[in-house]
Amino acid sequence: MGVITSFLNGDQAVGMDYHQRTIGQSGYESDFHSHLEFEIYYFHNGECNYFINDKIYRLRPGDMIVMHGLTLHRPNPNLLIPYERTKVHFKPYYLENLIKAFNTLDLYRPFRQLKNTRMNLRHRENELERIFSALHQSYQLQGEPLYDARLQIYLLELLTLIYQSCAEKLDPHAFESGVNPKVANVQKVIDFIEDHFQEKSLTLDDVASGTYLSKYYISRIFKEITGAGLTDYITIKKVNLAKQLLLEGRTVTEAAFEVGYKHPAHFSRIFKQKVGMTADRYRKLNDMT
Known part of the structure; x- marks a missing residue:
């Protein structure tokens, strides 16, 4: 099942998982999800296909993914070996005023303009580890007088490194073409869905016809590469x-009409199932006006 959720609760502005190491089914985000927070994901070790919006990233140690929170995403690690990563989620307002004070330098640009991007920062691993460690130590001091000041200092340092790296090391290739035929074919399926998912009816037969692939083959490799079912992905x-x-x-x-649902009542049921609240309540809770 896919879900759309929030990583942070209530007034919490920052969340962090530092060197999170798991093996097996539990301990990682097993569903497609999105959230209002920005996300920084750093891959330490393991094997993982990371699915973001309409792209598949085959991760290497040292890969960092920078994401606008509303981008649909899902990791699909090899569950037989240790999977280790560091994640930072934060609400955009948390550093907004500090960033505006820089006048010409918008450290949120990689999140807002690129929406999501992957870069390899293995060459800056020592510097990143120092920042992550300091950020984690500060994060554990919730409730102390200097908590926000320390957290904001190290977050700004991390965003500065990301801003520099996006300009220097941005990798425009979503995956290594030709390395894995299954990944290439799933990417073809994803590209087709991206162009057609707003249509009222998009079935497995439609996808098979549009990609010239067997529907049985599509079902098998899509689940294998992304870890989720095709129908659930289209719904999400x-x-x-x-x-x-x-x-x-x-x-x-x-x-409802814009995303291809003919009957708003049916859309409302699907939305509540995936989000955990009605569409009307979601709109009112997040009303920025």
Whole structure:
């Protein structure tokens, strides 16, 4: 099942998992998900295909992914070997005023303009580890007088490193073409879905016809590479777009029609199942006006 959720609760502005190491089914995000927070993900060790929006990244140690939170994403690690990563989630308002004080340098640009990007920072591993360690130590001091000041200092340092690395090391290639035929074919399926998922009816037969691949082959390799079912992915794509439309001020009915649902009541049931609340409540809770 796919879900759209939030990593942070209540007034919490920052969340962090430092050198999170798991093996087996538990301990990692097993569903497609999105959230209002920005996310920084750093891959230490293991084997993992990382699915972001309409791209598949085959991760190498030292890869960092910078994501706008509303981008639909999901890791699919090899569960037979240790999977180790560091993640930082934070709400955009947390550093907004400090960044505006820089006048010409917008450290949020990699998140807002690129939406999501992958770069390899293995060559800056020592510097990153120092920042992550300091950030983690500060994060554990919640409630102390200097908590926010320390956290903001190290977050700004991390964002500065990311800003520099996006300009110097940005990798425009989503995956290594030809390395793995299954990944290439799943990418073809994803590209087709990206172009057609807003249509009222998009079935496995449609995808097979549009990609010239067997529907049985598609079902098998899509699950193998992404870790999720094709139908569930299409549904989550629709709900995630609807979520963004609601944030932009569309009514529930307008959002339902725009993402391809003919009957708003059916859309509302699907939205509540995936998000955990009605579309109308979600729109009101996140009303920025």
